[in-house]
Amino acid sequence: MLYFRRATEDDVPEIVSFTMDTWEWGDYIPRVIGRWVAERRAYVAVWSGRIAAVAAMLLIGKSAYLQGLRVRPELRGRGIGEAMTRFLLDEAKRGGASIATLLVAEWNAPSHKLVQKVGFKLRMYIYGGRPLGNSGGRCLSGVEAYEAVAEALGKSRGYACLPDEPWVCTALTPWDLLSRGTPCVDESLYIGRFSFGKARGDPGVDVTSLTPDGYKERYAAHFLYAIEL
Known part of the structure; x- marks a missing residue:
């Protein structure tokens, strides 16, 4: 069963373990996840007792910014990224946000497909x-x-x-x-x-x-x- 919760300090080593080599150059998540956890903006998806995905959300007034979604490599393609995105949008609404945004690099075709499926619209570059x-x-x-x-x-x-x-x-x-x-x-x-x-x-x-x-x-x-x- 997949469920979501706020990330804790104890989660950091496991998160680092599956985000170190996201791309050929690595990833920035291992450098910032400790700060995100301390700031209470990081969340994890848990499946079968292990962390399946991580992402963060920052509330600024009536806006929410979603960032850093990463799914454990061996669990990709199962809808976990979409489920986590929808969970964060619900969290944003509960936090009083009326709009949510995120950035996707121009070359990241899978992420473009995911956010468009959820209902995000392109606003600017x-x-x-x-x-x-x-x-x-x-x-x-x-x-x-x-x-x-x-x-x-x-x-x-x-x-x-x-x-x-x-x-x-x-x-x-x-x-x-x-x-x-x-x-x-x-x-x-x-x-x-x-x-x-x-x-x-x-x-x-x-x-x-x-x-x-x-x-x-x-x-x-x-x-x-x-x-x-």
């Missing part, structure tokens, strides 16, 4: 990688900062990535962004490690943006999917 390092411009505060962020969100239909966790991209309010970073404007508005235009920031860390420009090393484009709850 998100680009990420290491920027050229061309930060600068004028930083904003007060009413000017709020108005600039509100205008930028209006153009992006309310979607953006977090300034301090740029791979978390969902429907956000100006206050969601302003509580986590200071907006600055150069050719376009950027806030922390996320830009509404071309990539900005420290060339040694990942950033995300709404256009593919400004990168010295750009990763695969990601599709931002959303579903109303």
Whole structure:
């Protein structure tokens, strides 16, 4: 019987064991699962006494962001990923969310198929990688900062990535962004490690943006999917 629960610290070694080699280059899950568990955003699917899948969900106001879904290799193809996604959507609704989002890399055909089956719709493209390092411009505060962020969100239909966790991209309010970073404007508005235009920031860390420009090393484009709850 398949059931779901919040992940615990004791689950971390087992999760790491089946997420170390997801792709040829490995996976980022082993690096972050301990933090996700501590932040109570990680969940597991359990089948026959062992962890069959892991995923995480972060609630931000009325939005939920789903991330890191991984199914144990020998159990793939049995609908576990779909069942876990639907469980997380139910958890999001119970937590007060009215919309849920997630990112899927452009090359990940199985994940595109799964989220579309569940009912997610493509909303926009998100680009990420290491920027050229061309930060600068004028930083904003007060009413000017709020108005600039509100205008930028209006153009992006309310979607953006977090300034301090740029791979978390969902429907956000100006206050969601302003509580986590200071907006600055150069050719376009950027806030922390996320830009509404071309990539900005420290060339040694990942950033995300709404256009593919400004990168010295750009990763695969990601599709931002959303579903109303």
